[in-house]
Amino acid sequence: MARSFLDSLLGNNLADPPARPALPPTPRHPHEGRPKWITFAATPFLLGAFFQGATGMVTDLAAFGLVASGMWMTREGLVAQAAFEARRVAKRPAIPRKLFGGILGAVGIGIGAAEPGALAEAGLIGAAGLALHQLSFGLDPWRDKSRDGVDSFQQDRAQRMIEEAEGHLDQMRDAIARTGDRRLQARVGMFEATVRHLFDRVRDNPAGLGSARRYLGVYLMGARDATIRFADLYAATGDVAARQAYEGFLDDLEKDFIARSDRLLDGDRDALDIEMSVLRERLAREGLTGAATRVTPDDRPALQSHEAQTLDDLLKMPFPGQKTPRD
Template sequence: MMAQRYGGRHSPDSSGHDPAQRLTTGARLHRLSSRPKWVTIAAVPFLFSAFFQPPVGMVMNLAGFGLIAAGMWLTRDGLAAQAAYDARPTARAPAIPRKLFGGVLAGLGLGLGAAEPGAIAGAALIGIAGFALHLLAFGADPMKAKGMDGTDDFQADRAARMIEDGEAHLSQMLEAIRRIGDRRLEARVMSFAATVEDLFDQVRSDPRDLSAARRYLGVYLQGARDATRKFGNIYARSRDAQTRSAYEAFLDDLENDFKARSEKLLDGDRDDLTIEISVLRERLQREGVRPARDDGETAQLTSEDARTMDDLLSRNETLHSRKPR
């Protein structure tokens, strides 16, 4: 394999674009993602010793190794799902608790591989100990959604499907560019992907923005993918500088459009927050929550005063009764 030169903002002959610090087009890596491999390797003695056992022992050792390997495969997927969950401000819990099932399979495999005739209780204890060690080593699966209080489930599901399709388009874009073997172009597409991820985050945090971003998540990303594929096929043969400049200008324009849409959605959220605050202030003023004092200043409420609306209203009546008549 030929070595590839690293390119970045401060590298010679750099285009000035930062590679994306986070990219949704590939599987996110958990900090413990390498552990399942080592656990599987540690179970290899079951596999080798199986061929020196009687038929029953051979089957049990082979089954034990297979269960442990399957459990580690599930655990690795569970770690990837948790990494994606942790990286997002709003996310649903994984539909399948893969780490839990992986721990159960690993415990069963360990107990089965260590089982001996007449020692079923000991094998069961070994299996339980293996499950407990798995839980300590890899932790539990996320079991509840985060940042989605008050979100409509149907709209959130639609947004999740659109984002999943968009991430697939980005992945295909990156694959097409990687076939060219140009690190600068790859970094440019990664930078564009990071910009798109900002829009994904906006829609994840508030699925109501899906209607305003639908064209960007669907038509525009699909068009970018198709254009990237065509560019990759042409540029791989010709290495034409004009074609490359036209593609980079296309990415610049598209990235600016995505940035503008993200900023517009963010501004809309700020406007909604400002309106909600104004309405709440007006309502509190109508309820007499902030009565004027004799000296012209506004009464400040403390946490002890503001326990319930009835307490606030009764406090308002008390203050008015203290005014000189």
Template sequence: MAKRFGGRFSPQPRLDGTDPRAPARPAPGEFRHPLESRTRWVTIMAIPFLISAFWQDPNGLALHLIAFGAVASGMWMTREGLQAEAAYDARRVARRPAIPRKLFGGILTGLGLAIGSYVPGAEAGAGVIGFAGAMLHWLAFGTDPMRDKGMEGIDGYQQDRAQRIVAEGEAHLKAMQDAILRTGDRRLEARVGMFAATARELFSHVEENPDTISAVRRYLSVYLQGARDATVKFADLYVQTRDQRARQDYETLLTDLETEFAARSARLLEGGRTDLDIEISVLRDRLVREGVRPAPTPPAEPAELQRPMTLDDLLIPRESEKPRR
């Protein structure tokens, strides 16, 4: 039976009747760097080392195999570094990668080229080729991020704690999306994807403000774990029975969870705005006390409000309100 497909860039609305929305935060493994495809081509160009190894003497065989392995390992490290850089660039608050993968990838690539071009008696030439390959790697792929981004004023312990809890939440979302695939229903897959996008929006707020982790921890652990268990049980039941009532109950559950997660994200934003207003007010008062900024003058009251109003003021019209003859 034919199935209708929809998406963000389709002219028709989405299958579940809601407006398409881009996720606020990509899922782990979905970060893509524009230079990532270059690593594949470099690995392919190192294949002659692998092929020519079988026409060499034992020493040449070992050297060529090691050369190909070094270049392939360097490109694997470089690809991992590019993915880490893409994740670093996608977040407003991020730590620098713990391991400079692109740096190690460049060293391995240069080492592989030097070993592959080694000829007895011409060690200097092999060293020049290896150094040139490492420099070309640096020019082609750049360097690793070497400093933290947006971490000023953020507790490192709280940040690590928030990342662990967010990683647990991502694992629950991944389990939900894997379980719903068993139903083979595109509408249900899209519905779970929308809920995952809303949950990841909350993840972004937690990563940027780790101090709020205590207020939303049950959403990222208890609620998501319950949603995962409900999804697994629903998928098992729906595959066997195609029960429409169970499907309606499950979609209602997702709607309730999505509404609650969105409301929690809005409350976090409102709380941050309130804290900002308080900080601005306190700073302004301090500037006034220290004489840096003049005190604000209260607005002048109208003349009729400077004395108490009597009953005659209400019954007897004023001169300006009398009708003209």
């Protein structure tokens, strides 16, 4: 019965998965690995905490925890910045993670360096740490990125739709994690990357949201519901046939999402061709196309004389109508 349900839902297509086109690589910030080294440098606070009194132990543990938390938030800020810079249209991060990470790290360093009667020096050390953090990792993006000629209302509507679709993907990921099968989790991750590629196309072209609305709404909700039911069934029975049907379903749905992304990209190409053709027509009406004045190699007059074999011979030849010394 479960198999018949999945067959009817998934279209009973168990063919070999098609070759998947290469998706854009995940954007990565060049400094994304640096925060872990700062956390590693703060380990003396952690190791030395257990060889002190109660006050020193709590102080050093708090210092290490604040530094580690700040570096984790800094790394999240670098990831968000890389994704922001990779998109042509993007909202600035809602939380300035790098700034908050620098503040947490600076407070941690200041607490770790604090001594009785030396609070001013500890504050200076923390301020220096914050300044070095900002110099090393930079500031968070503070302005939204948008395309010229695109209505902000369309961008906001597309972003809200994408956020709802992100929730469907999160539920799919949580459901498939219950199976405990890493291969299935990786397969859902590949499908998630394909869907995010469509997200990027919609962000770049919010006017195409109307054609992609079904994919971000109805189809993705159907994929979520099918994933939840499959995860419950497979976790209880381990049905191999149901697994094959589910993987075939993901293959078919992935092809549809890729095709929709390509159509949105083709729409951008069509718009570019229209703009170029309109500009060519306008230049042609004004006589500025350059076609009439451009001289091609076939239009150049050929040399009629075979006497000019070198550049010097060519320069010595008289121009048409010019008299020679013999004349």
